[in-house]
Each structure stands twice: as structure tokens, then as C-alpha cells.
Amino acid sequence: MQEINTFIKENIGSVSKNVFVAPGIPEKKLNNAAKSMGLTDRVNTIIAIYDNTLFGSAKDGLAFTGEHLVFKPMFDDPMIFPYSDIEKVDYVEYVSTNDKGKEKKEVVVELLRKDGSRNTIDGLIDCDYRLLAEILNRAVTECDSFEEENQIVTLAEMSEALKVAYVKVIANMAFADDGEVDKKEFSEILMLMTRLELTTESRFELRSYLSSEHNQVPLVDLLATIDAECVPSHNKAVKISLVKDLISTYMSVNDGSYENFAFLDEHQALFGVSDDEVELALMAIKNDFNMLREDFTDDALKRGMKELSAKAGAVGVPLAAVYLSGSVVGLSAAGMTSGLAALGLGGALGFSSMATGIGVAVLLGVGAYKGIKHFTGANELDKTKRRELMLNEVIKQTQATLSLLISDLNYITDKFNQAVASYGIQDAKVQKLMKMMTSLTGAADVLSRKSGVMQNSCIKLRCPIKLDEAKLKSLTQEPLKKQFYALVMGYYQEVEEEVQQGDESVNVTVLKIKPDISTRELDKLAAVFDAIGYFKAADVIKGKLSGIFS
Structure with a gap:
């Protein structure tokens, strides 16, 4: 039997050029469709939309979730059809003759409900009705259950078990070529662990796993864990992301070369990725590294991302899937979203909608860009400024990795000292080295903590100390933004204050x-305030007007 979310995601796009599939649904279309079709509270579960409007607003048409098909005709209320209520779906042609004897053919998709009633879907622009009927009929007859899934999620938000298995696959690859994880491979894996936001316990488990090839779990078992932990409709994206990270790690120790990658050649069938999808991953990696070149301008970056988007479209993979774990140069998925939005590519590539699932990291991703633009007083940033935003994110991720590495070194030093003490080694040189190690790692830890405190204080300046709840409500009325109201409120608490009144x-x-x-x-919270325009008067006024006229 088929899984409904995966089935629709893989097939519905062939019905029309007017179909947009998550996570590649432009944010404006997704917001409009959710509001007009009564899916505001379930916006993240929308698998795809059929935009049946002339000007691209997506206020009319179809919406597909894991439980419902919604049809919104022009100038009429939406009709919601639970898949579980539909007996079958047919393609029907109606032929009528006018007074002059001229025949007119009308084609529709007809839904036969289990209660015997019938409903039709018609009036769709540029639609292959026959194919639409076939796909819907297969959905209601071949899928064993109908459940909604969050369609907008990144790897960092998935389960710890999945993320640990994901990193272990890359460790297995590193061991496969020479029996060890060398320093370049190790650094790549550490950066990935930071981007995936692993817990302390998971990092310790992986550190032990990386210490010896004798700890290896068979690849088949690791992929089975990923399959079991992964939401079915996200499985393909996770596998493409994994292959991309495997290739990147391999290239890091082979002078940027992808030749003779025996591990992937041997196991490509297990990963379930095609040659075209591997080529897409390679293209993304090369584009990522181009960002670090001094002569690589914003225009070149925009051109590269558009070419990558076209390639992804040809392969049939949402570009967001390629960046599920972020960028191989160190950008988190949130940073990637923010940088691309600053370049004006967010909506075009589908990243703006993906951003809503990045643990609230970035909503529209343009907050930092607009902030710099306002600060400099310039009408237009110079050609490298926006690219600088992305590189700053790389630096931030690298600093976070170094901080975690210092924490790990402290842990290992402590364990080493305990081991030496347990064996009663009293040699003066050993004792001196132990003290030096403890002193150095301790100092590094103090500096790391001090840096962390300063960074925390700096980021807090981008958040209101006292929250204006009414303002927050007015700025989070759009369907994609509503989820941020409760999240922001979770970081604030009610306190009693004494104020002077007269x-x-x-x-x-x-x-x-x-x-x-x-x-x-705190960094994610600040990004939300930046993105929703909490400190910008124009955005607040816009939000209030939206509330009045909605």
C-alpha cells in the first residue's frame, strides 16, 4: 500500500504547471491558499496547491493535505473532502448541443462519496483532468491510511535517533577508505553535528563512535533506523541530503575531487538516489564553495542558485531538499534561507516557506539584510554586502563548533586524569603534563564561556526586554506566522513591576x-523579531491594518 503524503508529493506535480509542491510552495501562495481554503491552522500540513488564479494569488484552486482534498471554486466557498469519505474518482466528459447544433464538451473530475453523493471539480486552468482523476483515485483506493504530516521541516528538527544514525553513516564512509577518521573528515563531521543541533548526549555517543572503526554499525542497520524515524514523505529528501554530505566529506580529504568515490558507488542503490540526484548534490556543493571565493559576486551567486534550481526542477527534487542539513561550507538551513532571501531568491526557490520549519530560526530571512540597509542609510547595498551576511553565518557556525569542541576536550581531559589517577601513576613528568592539560583546557573553557556570555548579551539586544503582546499579535496574523506567536510568548514570563503614575x-x-x-x-528568537518586523513601524502598521480588514 502507498503512503498518502509521499504519493501525492511524488505524483501531483505532473497534473499541471500550476501545481506547487511543498517545500517549494511560495510563501504568498501558501498564505493565501491556507486562508481562502480554511487551512489556516494546518498550513504546515499542506502537501501541494493548485493555483487556479490568473494572477497567481492561489486564492482559488485545490489544496492537498494528508487527510483532505480542498476545492475552492472562484466566487464560492471552499469544499472540503476527506479522502476517507471518497469511494472512487472518475474522469467524466459531458457533451451538450446548443440551439445551432454545435457540440460543446466539458470535462470534470467526479468524486463519488461513500454516502452515494457526487461532487465535481471543474474550471481548472491548464489541467490534465484525466491524470488528476487517476492520481486522486489511486490515492483513495491504494493508500492504507490518511494522516497529515508537517511538510515544512529541516533535518535539525528531526529526531535525535535519526540525526545520530545520519552522522554515523558519514563516519562509516570516513572509516571505509583508510580505517580512520582523519582531521579533515573529523572537522567536517563536527561542523555537521553543530548544524544538526545535536544534544550533548548524542555528541558524546558520536565521539565514541568516531574513536574506533570497531564500533561501526552496519550501513543497512543505520539506514533502517533513518527509515523508521523519518516521516515517509521526507525520506527522499533526507537521503539526498545524506548523499550530499557524504560527497562533501569525501571531497574534503581528496583535494576537492569526487573521482573514485568507492563507498557511494558501492552503496548508491541502498541510498535510493539516482545518478541525476547525485549530480544535483555535486552541483550544490560546488556552488556552496564558490560563496567563499573573493571574486564570487552576488550576481554570480544568484545566477548559480537559479541554475541549481533549474537542475532541481528537471530532476524533480525540491531545492530545499538539497539543503535539508544546511550548506556544506557551514551555513545552517536557517542561514541558507536568510542569505538567499536577502539576495531576493527566497520565494523563487521555495526557501521562504521552508524557513517556517527551521525551529523558528528565520521567517522571511530578510531581517538582517534590511537592518544593515537601514543602518548604512544606503538605498542599495554594494554587490558583496548581501553575500557577507551568508559568510557571517558560516563564521558563527564555526565558532559554535569550536565552543563544542572545547567542551568535548574538557570532558576527555577529565576522563584521562581519572584514568591516570586510577592506575596510581605518580611520575613527576606525567603529573606535570596532567596539570598543564587541565590548566590549558580549563582556560579555553573559561574563554569560551566568556565569549558565550558576551554573545548572549549582544543577541539579547535584538529582543525586546518587555514584550508588547498586542504588537506581536498584529504581526503574526498570517497563517505561516501564527505559529510564532505562541513560540515567542514561551520565552516571556509575567512579572510584577512598580511604576510611577503621577x-x-x-x-x-x-x-x-x-x-x-x-x-x-536566543539567536532564533531574535531572528523571529527581525523577520516579523517587530521594531519596524511600517510592518506594525501593516499588521494592524491587516487585522482590521481581515
């Missing part, structure tokens, strides 16, 4: 930011 002191309740938010979470 000659009297009175106690008032205010929403104040919680004191112990981690730097990582």
Missing part, C-alpha cells in the same frame, strides 16, 4: 524576557 506608585503586570535562555535559542 504621585502614586502602582504595581503592573508586564511580560519580561526569561533570564536563562540559551544563546542558540
Whole structure:
């Protein structure tokens, strides 16, 4: 039997050029479709939309989730059809003759409900009705269950078990060529672990796994774990992302060459990726590394991303899938989204909608860009400024990796000292070296923590200390933004404050930011405030007007 989300995602795009499939649905279309079709509270479960409007608003047409088909005719209310209520779907042709004897043929998709009633879907622009009927009929007759899934999610948000298995696959590859994980491979894996936001426990498990090839879990078992933990409709994207990270790690120790990659050649069938998909991953890697070249301008970056998008379209893979774990040069998925949006490519490539699933990292991704533009007073940034935003994200990710590495070194030093002590080694030189190691790693830890505190304080400046809840509500009315209201509120707490009103002191309740938010979470919170325009008067006014007329 088929899985409904995967089946629709893989097939519905062939019905018409007007179909947009998650995570490549432009944000404006997704917002409009969700509002007009009654899916505001389930916007992240929309698998695909059929935009049946002349000007691309997507307010009319079809929407597909894992449980429902929604049809919104022009000038009429949406009709919601649970797949479980549909007996079968047929392609029907109606032929009528006018007074002059001229025949007119009308084609529709007819839904036969289990209660015996019938409904038709018609009036679709540039639609292959026969194919649409076939796909819908297969969906309702061949899929064993109908459940909604979050369609907008990145690898960092998936389960720890999946992420650990993902990294172990790359470790297996590193061991395969020479029986060890060398320093370049290790650094690539550490950067990946940072982008995936692994827990301390998972990092310790992987550190032990990387220490010896005798710890290896068979590749088949690791892929089975990924399959079991992965939402079915995301499985293909995860495998393409994994292949991309495998190739990148291999190239890091082979002078940028992809030749003679025996591990992938041997196991490509297990990963379930085609030669075209491997070629797409290679193209993405080369484009990523081009970002670091000094002579690589914004125009070149935009051109490269558009070519990559065209290649992804030809292969039939959403470009967002290629960047599920971020960029191989160190950009997180959030940073990739932000940088591309700053280049004006977010909506075109589908990244703006993907951004809503990045653990609230970036909503539209243009906050930082607009902030710099406002700060400099320039109407247009110079040709390398926007690219600089992406490189700054790489630096931030690298610093985070170094901080985690220092933490790991402290852990290992402590274990080493315990082992030496347990064997009662009293040699003066050994004791001196132990003290030196402890002193050096301790100092590194102090500096790392100090840097972290300063970074935390700096990021907090981008968040309101006291939250204006009414303003937040007005700025998070769009379907894709609604999820951010509850999330932001979770970082604030009610406190009593004494304020002066005239000659009297009175106690008032205010929403104040919680004191112990981690730097990582604070960075994401600040990105949300930037993206929704919390500190921008124009965005606040726009939000309030939207509330009045909605």
C-alpha cells in the first residue's frame, strides 16, 4: 500500500504547471491558499496547491493535505473532502448541443462519496483532468491510511535517533577508505553535528563512535533506523541530503575531487538516489564553495542558485531538499534561507516557506539584510554586502563548533586524569603534563564561556526586554506566522513591576524576557523579531491594518 503524503508529493506535480509542491510552495501562495481554503491552522500540513488564479494569488484552486482534498471554486466557498469519505474518482466528459447544433464538451473530475453523493471539480486552468482523476483515485483506493504530516521541516528538527544514525553513516564512509577518521573528515563531521543541533548526549555517543572503526554499525542497520524515524514523505529528501554530505566529506580529504568515490558507488542503490540526484548534490556543493571565493559576486551567486534550481526542477527534487542539513561550507538551513532571501531568491526557490520549519530560526530571512540597509542609510547595498551576511553565518557556525569542541576536550581531559589517577601513576613528568592539560583546557573553557556570555548579551539586544503582546499579535496574523506567536510568548514570563503614575506608585503586570535562555535559542528568537518586523513601524502598521480588514 502507498503512503498518502509521499504519493501525492511524488505524483501531483505532473497534473499541471500550476501545481506547487511543498517545500517549494511560495510563501504568498501558501498564505493565501491556507486562508481562502480554511487551512489556516494546518498550513504546515499542506502537501501541494493548485493555483487556479490568473494572477497567481492561489486564492482559488485545490489544496492537498494528508487527510483532505480542498476545492475552492472562484466566487464560492471552499469544499472540503476527506479522502476517507471518497469511494472512487472518475474522469467524466459531458457533451451538450446548443440551439445551432454545435457540440460543446466539458470535462470534470467526479468524486463519488461513500454516502452515494457526487461532487465535481471543474474550471481548472491548464489541467490534465484525466491524470488528476487517476492520481486522486489511486490515492483513495491504494493508500492504507490518511494522516497529515508537517511538510515544512529541516533535518535539525528531526529526531535525535535519526540525526545520530545520519552522522554515523558519514563516519562509516570516513572509516571505509583508510580505517580512520582523519582531521579533515573529523572537522567536517563536527561542523555537521553543530548544524544538526545535536544534544550533548548524542555528541558524546558520536565521539565514541568516531574513536574506533570497531564500533561501526552496519550501513543497512543505520539506514533502517533513518527509515523508521523519518516521516515517509521526507525520506527522499533526507537521503539526498545524506548523499550530499557524504560527497562533501569525501571531497574534503581528496583535494576537492569526487573521482573514485568507492563507498557511494558501492552503496548508491541502498541510498535510493539516482545518478541525476547525485549530480544535483555535486552541483550544490560546488556552488556552496564558490560563496567563499573573493571574486564570487552576488550576481554570480544568484545566477548559480537559479541554475541549481533549474537542475532541481528537471530532476524533480525540491531545492530545499538539497539543503535539508544546511550548506556544506557551514551555513545552517536557517542561514541558507536568510542569505538567499536577502539576495531576493527566497520565494523563487521555495526557501521562504521552508524557513517556517527551521525551529523558528528565520521567517522571511530578510531581517538582517534590511537592518544593515537601514543602518548604512544606503538605498542599495554594494554587490558583496548581501553575500557577507551568508559568510557571517558560516563564521558563527564555526565558532559554535569550536565552543563544542572545547567542551568535548574538557570532558576527555577529565576522563584521562581519572584514568591516570586510577592506575596510581605518580611520575613527576606525567603529573606535570596532567596539570598543564587541565590548566590549558580549563582556560579555553573559561574563554569560551566568556565569549558565550558576551554573545548572549549582544543577541539579547535584538529582543525586546518587555514584550508588547498586542504588537506581536498584529504581526503574526498570517497563517505561516501564527505559529510564532505562541513560540515567542514561551520565552516571556509575567512579572510584577512598580511604576510611577503621577504621585502614586502602582504595581503592573508586564511580560519580561526569561533570564536563562540559551544563546542558540536566543539567536532564533531574535531572528523571529527581525523577520516579523517587530521594531519596524511600517510592518506594525501593516499588521494592524491587516487585522482590521481581515
